[in-house]
Amino acid sequence: MTWGLENVSVTIGKTRALDDVTVAVRPGRVTVVVGxxxxxxxxSLRVLAGLLAPDSGTxxxxxxxxxxxxxxxxxxxxxxxxxxxxxxTARAYGLSGAGHARREDRILDRTGLxxxxxxxxxxxxxxxxxxxxxxxxxxxxxxxxIIDEPTTGVDPVSRVELWKLITxxxxxxxxxxxxxxxxxxxxxxxxxxxxxAGRELAGGSPDDILRRVPGAVGTAPGPQRxxxxxxxxxxxxxxxxxxxxxxxxxxxVEPDFEDAxxxxxxxxxxxxxxx
Amino acid sequence: xxxxxxxxxxxLRRDRRTVAMMIVLPVLLxxxxxxxxxxxxxDIPVVATGPQAGQAASLLPAPTFKVTExxxxxxxxxxxxxxxxxxxxxxxxxxxxRPLLLMDGTELFSVQSAQGALSRLSPPGGMxxxxxxxxxxxLTTSWVMVPGIAGLILVFIGTLITSLGVVRExxxxxxxxxxxxxxxAWDVIAGKIAxxxxxxxxxxxxxxxxxxxxxxxxxxxxxxxxxxxxxxxLLVTTGMGVLISTVSQSQGQAxxxxxxxxxxxxxxxxxxxxxxxMAAGVxxxxxxxxxxxxxxxxxxxxxxxxxxxxxxxxxxxxxxxAVVVLGLAIVRFRRDLAAGGGS
Numbered sequence: 001m002t003w004g005l006e007n008v009s010v011t012i013g014k015t016r017a018l019d020d021v022t023v024a025v026r027p028g029r030v031t032v033v034v035g036x037x038x039x040x041x042x043x044s045l046r047v048l049a050g051l052l053a054p055d056s057g058t059x060x061x062x063x064x065x066x067x068x069x070x071x072x073x074x075x076x077x078x079x080x081x082x083x084x085x086x087x088x089t090a091r092a093y094g095l096s097g098a099g100h101a102r103r104e105d106r107i108l109d110r111t112g113l114x115x116x117x118x119x120x121x122x123x124x125x126x127x128x129x130x131x132x133x134x135x136x137x138x139x140x141x142x143x144x145x146i147i148d149e150p151t152t153g154v155d156p157v158s159r160v161e162l163w164k165l166i167t168x169x170x171x172x173x174x175x176x177x178x179x180x181x182x183x184x185x186x187x188x189x190x191x192x193x194x195x196x197a198g199r200e201l202a203g204g205s206p207d208d209i210l211r212r213v214p215g216a217v218g219t220a221p222g223p224q225r226x227x228x229x230x231x232x233x234x235x236x237x238x239x240x241x242x243x244x245x246x247x248x249x250x251x252x253v254e255p256d257f258e259d260a261x262x263x264x265x266x267x268x269x270x271x272x273x274x275x
Numbered sequence: 276x277x278x279x280x281x282x283x284x285x286x287l288r289r290d291r292r293t294v295a296m297m298i299v300l301p302v303l304l305x306x307x308x309x310x311x312x313x314x315x316x317x318d319i320p321v322v323a324t325g326p327q328a329g330q331a332a333s334l335l336p337a338p339t340f341k342v343t344e345x346x347x348x349x350x351x352x353x354x355x356x357x358x359x360x361x362x363x364x365x366x367x368x369x370x371x372x373r374p375l376l377l378m379d380g381t382e383l384f385s386v387q388s389a390q391g392a393l394s395r396l397s398p399p400g401g402m403x404x405x406x407x408x409x410x411x412x413x414l415t416t417s418w419v420m421v422p423g424i425a426g427l428i429l430v431f432i433g434t435l436i437t438s439l440g441v442v443r444e445x446x447x448x449x450x451x452x453x454x455x456x457x458x459x460a461w462d463v464i465a466g467k468i469a470x471x472x473x474x475x476x477x478x479x480x481x482x483x484x485x486x487x488x489x490x491x492x493x494x495x496x497x498x499x500x501x502x503x504x505x506x507x508x509l510l511v512t513t514g515m516g517v518l519i520s521t522v523s524q525s526q527g528q529a530x531x532x533x534x535x536x537x538x539x540x541x542x543x544x545x546x547x548x549x550x551x552x553m554a555a556g557v558x559x560x561x562x563x564x565x566x567x568x569x570x571x572x573x574x575x576x577x578x579x580x581x582x583x584x585x586x587x588x589x590x591x592x593x594x595x596x597a598v599v600v601l602g603l604a605i606v607r608f609r610r611d612l613a614a615g616g617g618s
Binding site: 049050051063064065067069070071072073074075076077078089092093094 | 447448449451452454455456457458
């Protein structure tokens, strides 16, 4: 069964937060919703979790008992210990017995929090909080795991560990939807939905998105900005030519995922049409 | 420094609730204090009974006394029932060798005002009445205050602590997670307020026990009636706490609002100033405050041995308030929960 959003539109106040967005989340796969601030990532995951009703379109999700959800704020109890947080989640989902205890131990091992059982949630570092929250969402082996920006503001080591948890959940069969602002994380996903200002700029596997980059992408040495739509990559410039004709001084390169995302945004905004 | 001052003003300008409190609260306090803070009581409700009831009633000077009932056929016991019910503060019982004045000692300021006014009277034939102060014969302040303070503490726990607890869930994002968990809205609400109800109940028992031990406050009435009144009162105050949490985005806002509900209850519930002494313009506020009714119940049960039959009006009104406030709180909280904690 594929979960997700189909042609969903949502208006919050006077803002069109989502406009005809489709996000497919398949069992055993990780779907990443990627975009900048205000792109609609959180809104799309909230609709998927059932926290927000769409104005139009369809949201498909399993029963509440089989959804795991981690909001962007982590959503754990700062005055409860790590073990107590897990215990609350277990009770909420009606888990009990030896099987549950083993799973709790396994979650603690996988999150690297086994040694922090008695530490208060509020005293954990940002990365540890995120791992605990993800562990809590995984405790009941959900069919659909939804995680909103799990790695924002998290140190690189914890980011790797969090992604291990996320891909591990998919490997166990969960359909996983994750939002992120990091392109390198999106590139690892099975499916990517690129959002900007509530609209879907591109969707598909990272390879599909790369294959569909229109025109040509080149690199030009700095500091002089090349003609046409361009953006910084380290000390050099990247330049995009919609018609495939790169400006003088720019050398053609194979676009990577970050390039593909920038080109998609430029194409959607009408950039590159005049040059 | 100027940068700091400008920044503070900009922040304040956007925190409209605090600015409103800075303007509204002093005005409110001034008005309420001005009209409610009145130790000199007038219009003390009096019932006159016995064969010379009409004649005795006519001797009482206005505006200190207000004869609300003249019943020539009522006995002393029936007069006392009026005091226990709270329908009168003073009863004049005629028919004996000397008239008997029964006074409700739980109404400290009323009794003191009445004593002052009566001392200035020269009774016909020099026959001064016998005076009997019931329920609090020595007019001990702590006897009257402990049952009221107990209610105030329940307001504090029920309203402030509950609202803070719920707002904390929203601020930490856990309310959003609860909305996704397989809980019914009722599970979340009941699970959230039950611990506070229990804590408040334990606190109440403790306060009453300390009041009885330290200040020798009597507990003359039925514990069951007291528990019934306290339970209804707690439902109202926790309902107010949940209601406040649904309109507060932060714990600071919840504290502000909780104090806005706390202050009128301190000043207008009859805890300090008698409700009957308040100006009509503010008195009506007393009648929508739950503490007003709890104080009637707690003083009634503890000091006056008032039975359920005497206390059904405040108990009934608390039940109505509980249904209205808790119902509204549940509706709003369910809506919040359905929206994942955003209000």
